[in-house]
Amino acid sequence: MAKSELEKLQSENAALKEEVERLKNEMMRLISHNLDLAQHLEEDVELRRRASVAREIMKVNIERQRNADLQDDGQLLALIDIRLEQEGHHLNPDFNGAAMAKLMGVSQERLNRLFRHMALYRTADAYIDNLRVQASMRMLREYPQYTIAVVAEESGFSNVRTLQRRFQDALGMTPVEYRLMLTRDLD
Numbered sequence: 171m172a173k174s175e176l177e178k179l180q181s182e183n184a185a186l187k188e189e190v191e192r193l194k195n196e197m198m199r200l201i202s203h204n205l206d207l208a209q210h211l212e213e214d215v216e217l218r219r220r221a222s223v224a225r226e227i228m229k230v231n232i233e234r235q236r237n238a239d240l241q242d243d244g245q246l247l248a249l250i251d252i253r254l255e256q257e258g259h260h261l262n263p264d265f266n267g268a269a270m271a272k273l274m275g276v277s278q279e280r281l282n283r284l285f286r287h288m289a290l291y292r293t294a295d296a297y298i299d300n301l302r303v304q305a306s307m308r309m310l311r312e313y314p315q316y317t318i319a320v321v322a323e324e325s326g327f328s329n330v331r332t333l334q335r336r337f338q339d340a341l342g343m344t345p346v347e348y349r350l351m352l353t354r355d356l357d
Contacts, residue, residue, distance in 0.1 A: 230275060243288045250274060250297075260301040261326040267294030302326040303340045306333060310349050318345050 250270065259265045259273060271278040271294070285294050306325035309316055316324070322333035337345050 243284050246274070246276070246284060247288055254298075254301060260298045261305065261324070263326055263328040265298060265326065267298070270294050270298065298326075299336050300340065302333075303336050306337065306345060307341075307348065310345060311352060314349065314353070321345065 253273065254260050254270075259269070267281060268278055271281040274281070281294050285297060286292060302325045306321050306327070309321045309324060313321075318333070319330050322330045325333065327333040327336065334344050337343070337348065341348060343351070
């Protein structure tokens with residue numbers, strides 16, 4: 171190899187080293203930029219999550235305020251009747267007094283006071299059970315082909331035994347006896 175070729179190769183090598191160094195610097199700049207973008211994206215996602223939570227809190231507070239304005243317990247009881255009848259929450263076995271308080275945007279203490287003083291049912295849970303018994307009576311009447319287990323499930327009771335107990339407490343007879351009474355009356 172001639173000296174000129176060696177110098178040419180060394181010059182090319184130096185140019186390549188400079189290009190590699192420039193590319194490394196550009197890559198580091200791009201990585202840094204991407205990290206900045208990722209951080210901004212995370213901040214944006216967190217900000218959106220917080221805004222969503224704030225909207226939910228505001229929505230609940232507005233509902234609470236609206237219901238707090240119902241100083242008249244009769245109005246609140248009527249609103250409970252309407253919401254449960256329209257939305258059918260009582261048909262969910264997990265729906266209870268605490269869930270009702272949350273749904274209505276009132277404290278459980280206020281709801282307990284309401285039922286203790288205003289309603290025939292001494293507790294919100296007793297009120298919900300009564301709605302379930304009424305639903306089961308309607309199903310026994312309208313759908314005689316339904317088994318007692320299906321009636322229990324569809325009317326919001328967690329099991330057949332609970333339906334039987336609540337039905338017996340409310341009407342003094344079991345669901346089967348009630349169904350027999352209905353069929354006897356039809357004959």
